Amino acid sequence: MFRCTRNLLCGGSSVMEACFQCGFGDYSNFLKAFKREFGKTPSKYNPPQGNSSYIIVFS
Numbered sequence: 001m002f003r004c005t006r007n008l009l010c011g012g013s014s015v016m017e018a019c020f021q022c023g024f025g026d027y028s029n030f031l032k033a034f035k036r037e038f039g040k041t042p043s044k045y046n047p048p049q050g051n052s053s054y055i056i057v058f059s
Contacts, residue, residue: 001022001033001034001037001038003021003022005038007021008042015042015043018030018042030042
């Protein structure tokens with residue numbers, strides 16, 4: 001799931017692409033799992049195109 005977040009933050013994936021990259025076959029289940037894990041929907045993690053001012057920190 002962290003890989004999906006990284007790809008969304010970097011703008012390398014759409015939410016739908018991240019869904020399938022994480023092995024979810026159902027978009028609805030991905031949204032629920034993502035929100036349960038991170039407390040936000042994937043679209044909240046998806047930065048506007050062209051914005052490179054995000055810092056990614058994973059522990």
